Amino acid sequence: MNFNLLIIFWCIPSTLSLNEVDLRRSLLDPAVYDKFVRPRINASHIVNVRIELTSVNVISLASSGNRIPRQDWKDPGWKERESSFSQACILLLNWDDEFLTWNASHYEGVDSFVMDPSFLWTPDVTIFGRMEGNQGVDFSRVQVQSNGSVSTLFSGLLTTHCSSNPAYFPFDYQLCTVKVGSQIYSSLDVFIEITSVKIDKEQEGNPTWDLVDIKLRNTSYGYQEVFFCLRRKPLYLTVLYMAPTTMLAVLVLISYVIPSEAGEKISFGMSLFLSFMVCLLQLIGHLPQVSTSVPALEIYYMLHMVSGVISVVVSSFTAYVIHKTDQSPQSTVTKVKDVAMVLDKNDKTDRKVMKNPNGRLRSGIFLNRFGFFVSFLLILTANSVMINATLVSTGCIYPE
Numbered sequence: 001m002n003f004n005l006l007i008i009f010w011c012i013p014s015t016l017s018l019n020e021v022d023l024r025r026s027l028l029d030p031a032v033y034d035k036f037v038r039p040r041i042n043a044s045h046i047v048n049v050r051i052e053l054t055s056v057n058v059i060s061l062a063s064s065g066n067r068i069p070r071q072d073w074k075d076p077g078w079k080e081r082e083s084s085f086s087q088a089c090i091l092l093l094n095w096d097d098e099f100l101t102w103n104a105s106h107y108e109g110v111d112s113f114v115m116d117p118s119f120l121w122t123p124d125v126t127i128f129g130r131m132e133g134n135q136g137v138d139f140s141r142v143q144v145q146s147n148g149s150v151s152t153l154f155s156g157l158l159t160t161h162c163s164s165n166p167a168y169f170p171f172d173y174q175l176c177t178v179k180v181g182s183q184i185y186s187s188l189d190v191f192i193e194i195t196s197v198k199i200d201k202e203q204e205g206n207p208t209w210d211l212v213d214i215k216l217r218n219t220s221y222g223y224q225e226v227f228f229c230l231r232r233k234p235l236y237l238t239v240l241y242m243a244p245t246t247m248l249a250v251l252v253l254i255s256y257v258i259p260s261e262a263g264e265k266i267s268f269g270m271s272l273f274l275s276f277m278v279c280l281l282q283l284i285g286h287l288p289q290v291s292t293s294v295p296a297l298e299i300y301y302m303l304h305m306v307s308g309v310i311s312v313v314v315s316s317f318t319a320y321v322i323h324k325t326d327q328s329p330q331s332t333v334t335k336v337k338d339v340a341m342v343l344d345k346n347d348k349t350d351r352k353v354m355k356n357p358n359g360r361l362r363s364g365i366f367l368n369r370f371g372f373f374v375s376f377l378l379i380l381t382a383n384s385v386m387i388n389a390t391l392v393s394t395g396c397i398y399p400e
Ligand SMILES: *[C@@H]1O[C@H](CO)[C@@H](O)[C@H](O)[C@H]1NC(C)=O
Pocket: 042, 043, 044, 045
């Protein structure tokens, strides 16, 4: 009898002491816990889901001009990579589940446990406009605490639509918007709130983009907007394109100094034009293929090319004026004569000057100077377009 009692007393503590397995069983027993029910004892109470967003790294901001390798044709996420913003980010989620509370001292002091999210209620955090097929956010493991606080995280690649405006390219800032909310629940049932956003200080940094700022905005549509402000790093494009263009511009101006008699002037102008063309073809690969606005760098190029064309046109006319044979001017002069006689009789003297080789030379020089002036003006305009782009583009323009 005594022996039996001893056994009973020896057994009592071990049977009474409940461990983590018992805890899970008691909490998540299908008879007690339904994962489709909002975790509120009073159904009129709201579930607040708090999200902390950390942008770890900007992977890419692609407009259709930037070619991104299509990794897998079957994966729908990789087909529509145009106008997309990819980033590595971490979303830390936290909400309270009123059905998952316990007294830790009853369970060997276990005050938290980790489990698979498929066993409990999880909010449907949706990233609207996400391009990876599934707009929802998949969670890794969840951690449940004895006071009912549930936390989990999403860590991975987030690709969202972002249409860029390249007006100030390559000195442009781009604003990308990510909308976060719940698709299933109204904001009166489940309120998804981003409490903080931050840029990971240790981020490696993207070679072409700087993440300058992140801002939050509440909308009345039941979702929150997160604005990512990105700045393009212009060094590569500036060195690769603006430096050679400036050199070519100098050569265009020099082409006016070459005497027409040298005969090489036009071919020099043409080869300059072709050099511009080669540079432009190279540039096309970098320019965003967007029809909403013309990039500043393209205007810069176009103005330089026009100045090159003017140099060729002016050289041709100068050569024509200076070298025209005696037969051709006569015919034109006689044609002009009849009109000129009617208009002004004093014109005779001018026509004499034109016939005069010195006068032709002089008008050739005038044409040359005029061409030089126009080309110079165009190059100046081109550079002021770029300077304007650097001055005007100072940050993102956030919507009201
Ligand atoms: C539920 O909450 C509302 C508002 O807080 C309260 O008015 C109501 O009495 C509560 N219902 C129950 C059953 O506790």
